[in-house]
Amino acid sequence: MKRLIFSGILAITLLAGCTPGPKAEPTHTVLRGATLFDGNGGTIANSTVIIRDGRIEALGGADLEVPENAEVIDLAGKYITPGLVDAHVHFSQTGFFDGRPDALDIRDSLPFDSVQARQRRNPDRYFETYLRSGVTAVYDVGGFDWTLDLQKSAEDDLDAPHVAASGPLLTPFPQDRLDGFNVLPARQMLALDSEEFGREYVQRNTALGSTGIKIWSLNLKDTVFMKSLNAVAAEVREQGNQLIVHATSLDQAKEGLRLGAKVLVHSVDDQPVDEEFLQLARANGAVYCPTLVVVPGYTIAYRSIQGDFPMNDPNQVVDADTRNLVEASESFFKYVPEPENYPAMLKASEQADETLKAAMYANLMKVYEAGIPIALSTDAGNPGTLHGISVYDELEAMQRAGIPAKDLIGMATRSGALAMRRLDDFGTLEPGKMADLIVLDKDPSADAAHFRSITHVMRGGLLRPVDVAFEK
Numbered sequence: 001m002k003r004l005i006f007s008g009i010l011a012i013t014l015l016a017g018c019t020p021g022p023k024a025e026p027t028h029t030v031l032r033g034a035t036l037f038d039g040n041g042g043t044i045a046n047s048t049v050i051i052r053d054g055r056i057e058a059l060g061g062a063d064l065e066v067p068e069n070a071e072v073i074d075l076a077g078k079y080i081t082p083g084l085v086d087a088h089v090h091f092s093q094t095g096f097f098d099g100r101p102d103a104l105d106i107r108d109s110l111p112f113d114s115v116q117a118r119q120r121r122n123p124d125r126y127f128e129t130y131l132r133s134g135v136t137a138v139y140d141v142g143g144f145d146w147t148l149d150l151q152k153s154a155e156d157d158l159d160a161p162h163v164a165a166s167g168p169l170l171t172p173f174p175q176d177r178l179d180g181f182n183v184l185p186a187r188q189m190l191a192l193d194s195e196e197f198g199r200e201y202v203q204r205n206t207a208l209g210s211t212g213i214k215i216w217s218l219n220l221k222d223t224v225f226m227k228s229l230n231a232v233a234a235e236v237r238e239q240g241n242q243l244i245v246h247a248t249s250l251d252q253a254k255e256g257l258r259l260g261a262k263v264l265v266h267s268v269d270d271q272p273v274d275e276e277f278l279q280l281a282r283a284n285g286a287v288y289c290p291t292l293v294v295v296p297g298y299t300i301a302y303r304s305i306q307g308d309f310p311m312n313d314p315n316q317v318v319d320a321d322t323r324n325l326v327e328a329s330e331s332f333f334k335y336v337p338e339p340e341n342y343p344a345m346l347k348a349s350e351q352a353d354e355t356l357k358a359a360m361y362a363n364l365m366k367v368y369e370a371g372i373p374i375a376l377s378t379d380a381g382n383p384g385t386l387h388g389i390s391v392y393d394e395l396e397a398m399q400r401a402g403i404p405a406k407d408l409i410g411m412a413t414r415s416g417a418l419a420m421r422r423l424d425d426f427g428t429l430e431p432g433k434m435a436d437l438i439v440l441d442k443d444p445s446a447d448a449a450h451f452r453s454i455t456h457v458m459r460g461g462l463l464r465p466v467d468v469a470f471e472k
């Protein structure tokens, strides 16, 4: 962990007009002059943010008194929001097909066990990508046991976002159909086939520190599974953990909510959400995670194997491994099982995306109008949805669905912290909270695309430009 708070070089790279630094080591950092969005819906023009020991000590307008021994950074004309939170990611996945052999089997080139060994060995290659995308916290909602360890290791590391993780997923599918996702004896997908196993699993994962118990799809007709799921839900309550549910059909999502789900990790996309759904979500205080970009992301990845993988990454924040992998996407066309059907498959995939999009956008607006918390969430790690930079695509998609940019700010910050159960620590800018924030050139309340104008990220009081690699 580095704590080179405000080196001289950094202060110069920020903006001219900084007051000369005091001779003694500054006790405070002060950000002055930006228009600040606090994540709770509040705005402060010409703001003053006083930061000490990694936390916000005070926050106000231009008249807020600045401590004597402070480093003052002039951000006039800029914009500040809390650090972004991506409420749905997977550190066990790469952003390409090597992490999802079920979508395209490229294991002859990139064996799954080697891919997973690298994911485990080097999750920090994504940490910098996240921070330099402005993402200061992520929720890993499904992966191998090692993802649980990231919660502690990343917490005190200013080179990493805060991490919450659920660990392995429980599913209604039989274990032999799941082991393609596993590296035995380690499993990230588990068949939930008995009450006893379900209860033990919840106890074990809670003891390992999991934030959430994730159910990957509900089979409402499978009585053994549903009985086991009821036992899981009871044990989750008992353990004080939270139930998080992947349910893209309305019936499944409602059943998940009846069982107490606190986080719905995807949109409902099979039919319009109804009043009962909205009431259940409201009663649970559930967070809705739309993940609008992940399904079209698969189409992007499929298209890339006969062309280019599109990447909008002007600050070069994507790690070199990922960049090399997706730049070589054409070399994987040989793995398409029926190449003669590839154009038709691509077309069908694009059409399916459009149908889903219409359903997801309409439901998102219903959930929004009902006042249910909605969290920025990408499902990063799936093919075509890269870690970090996908947050901008998701925010723009949420805006296209009809959510005003000014309301997206809280969804991109506060709601994710709520889903991670970390709102006391971050997600909004308030005295006492961690100094996690981003600096933008353009007003994010005017257009969600302006999140792309990020210039700096602050994690735990450490402010750094996003267009240069972190010093190691």
Ligand SMILES: [Zn+2]
Binding pocket: 088, 089, 090, 141, 142, 379
């Ligand atoms: Zn996911």
